[in-house]
Amino acid sequence: MRPPRRQSRHDRGRVSPADLPELDAEVTLLEAEDTDVRPPLHALSINEVLLSGASGESTATWVDTGRHAQTTSLHDLAPAPRVLDRIHVARGFTAFQHHALIREAVDRIDATTVAVVAPAVDAIYRESDLSRERARQFLLRTVAHLARVARRYNIPVIVSRARDDDLGSIVAEAASDTLTYRETRCGPRFEGSDHETLVYDVGDGWVQTTLAYWRQVLETRRPLYASADDDVPTPGEVA
């Protein structure tokens, strides 16, 4: 994993950009300690799309599980609504559909695809009416497809898991790196195998991890998204 891009934090009168870890072209498992993994997962995904290019240049493909990783907070996080046009979502409501969607996602990847996101990969297999052994075999094939995507197309694949059990460990084993998200006194922190990122200390000792917080994080990073100007209105613009 590359070290995060450091920005000067000392410009007076101007908020310095928050730090988010940059993702390598491999399968990264995002884990959250004692908190909901979705807000940081969603923020990382949007960040990845905005960092990589302007509208028409970068998109993400997102395979959801319907109930587990609802995408509603994407809307609240997006610094500009049009970024939502660049995230392509489909939901698998059964293990069969989920597996088929992952296969389809592979076929959909094109020059604009900068990331594949698959939250709670294991969840729907655990709930299916399949025997545990068949569910394991099935999930194994699904994560193998995801690993192949990262390798063949050289793009990051972000996954999370619903539980840490035999099915959850299949997801963890397929990941090349695990990024652990933790809410510390100094603010939220991502820890990877070889480095740490303190996201953004709001400075009042209060760990803010609401959607509003993540929105603010993405907002402060706007200068980094310079190439995506057409997506991010300047303050005062409403449409």
Place this chain on the structure above:
Amino acid sequence: MVLTTEFLDTGGVRYWELTDDGATASADRQYRPRLYVRADDRHSLSDLREYLGEHPVVAGVEEREFRPGWREDYEPMLRVAVDRLHHLTEIAEQVAQYGRPGGYQCYNVDFSREFRYCLETGRDAVPARELDVLRVAAPRAQVAGVDPLREVSVGELTFEGVPEVVAADVSARIRDRDPDVLQVSSADLIPRLFATAPVDEDVYALGRRPGYTKRAGASTYESYGQVEHSPARYSIPGRVIVDESNSFFLEEAGLSGILDLVERSGKPLQEAAWASIGNILTAIQIQYAADRDVLVPWRSWRTERFKTASQLDAADRGGFTFEPDVGVHKTVHELDFSSLYPNIIREHNISPETIRCDCHPDREDVPGLGYSICPDDGYLPEVLSPIIDDRADIKDELATTDDPDRVEELEARSAALKWILVSCFGYQGFSNAKFGRIEAHEAINAYAREILLDAKAAFEEAGYRVVHGIIDSIWVQPREDVEQEPVEAVAREVSEATGIELEHEGVYDWVAFCPTADGRDGALTKYFGRQQSGEYKYRGLECRQRSTPPWIADLQRELIEVYDETRETDAVLARVLDAIGGLRAGRVEPGELAIRNRVTKTPAEYGHETRNVAALRRAEDSVGGIAPGEDVEYVVVDDEKASRDRVELRSEDPQDYDTEFYVELVARAAAGVLGPFGYTQEDVISGVESTQQLELTTPR
């Protein structure tokens, strides 16, 4: 015609057909249940054919052409016949594991057995003559085995006395009457009678031959987030069993409603009687599919299409809602779109295979979502059309007929069809629906919003303000400062523009919209008022909830009448005070204070010692327990206690009640009525207390 079937241990089926004065049995020994298999482009049918050809439970494998889906062409598939019914899933599981996931897909696997038999043999399940129905009932504790089975009524006769004799008499009476249908108070009465009978189970008869079969054990399951209970099911030879305690359609639509569904769904009567709404809707579609050589997937591999997060965001918005202002509004018209969702499906050709079709990728039909809809006819509108039209015809006939028997039959049939139509929208979004598709669900919703917003604009244009709206209904009030077009004229315009009839449901002299629980906003589904016809309407209030004790419900309705007559909240409060006085003086009949709840779990599964749990424990002692899915009725006698003495069952005929507990319920019911005037439950209680203080301190 097939009245009922038995699947024989030796293979094949015995089926019963109605004759003029009874029924006859025929054996179909050649019958073998079938499933179908399709291979994807990575797999070959011939490999599998070889494997299945040698399989011990496979009776035959043939390669034939069928259609794997609505818009798909005929293609080669394997048709696999198996020896016995239970081999179907066994083979399907083996086939699914034979190749890579999704490589071999199975079709027509999970159908109910009698429906399957009719479908595969082309036999009709509609009774050719009127059915003879006989009711058999016994007290619950006797059915549950807490008490001996001493009293069973069969039609108009009741047999009492020694259990063995009662069981023998019941069998003899049924044999003499020879009914086609046994309507039982509870399905558990069947095994209870067999166990009590003085002869062996293979000799004793309630059917047209001896013996009975257990078709399914009792189970509790979760559906749409609600705990549902599925009771045990039994069948007997030659007669249909209809379980009064557990037939959704019997309760909602009666036997004539169910018979209508038999005709539409192809499900024989017994299976139609115990079916859920979704189950009937699926059967209707399966039949329609089978007529066109379209097979039914076992596991749904079809995925939704990728869409942008903004489309998903738009699609996730719920139906149209327009939050009302809390308080009383005068002269309010209510207008409803009739069968909005089914009509949208028909009007806009929404069907799983027409939404986002491959052939017209550039069309942008669905408002707000931009999905294409294929202009070629979809199957769902075709399936629903006759149901929509028949229901409209039934409503027309109801409007003109006076014959009470005919009215009853028409209402039953209308109710059955209503439920099918109501469910077709939700079904599209249900992940396990055989023919559902989430995009169809989203499109229906998007059109519904658009239609309601258009209707709102039309009324505003015509001099009205919209005071409330939800899903398929809109409430408007004439503005004082301008002239209006007549409501009916506006409704007609909207109906013509949308192609869906907007009906003028009625005019309220006054309607009161209640606040949400936190008191901050107008609740969408909580209001009451009086229509110009003189009829009171209540929605979302305690008096409409089935758990509310009858005395509390009556009181609440009375409070609304008091308000209607006086238009004074003080008068309402005075009546509340009066009611509390009666309660404290012990003037209320305890039975009228019974709370009725549906049981969702066994006592052990509840986490807390609730009143429900206390009641269930008492029921275990007195009537052999109450199963999930059934009702429990009890009066709270001492709410301070945590044990089973906290309540008494209504069937125990309680003589007392916990006064303060019920005073609380009165305050809650009163707050329901006074909510639109800014009162909370605490306001009601403190209002009552201060009045009592006043009465105590003020000399008369």
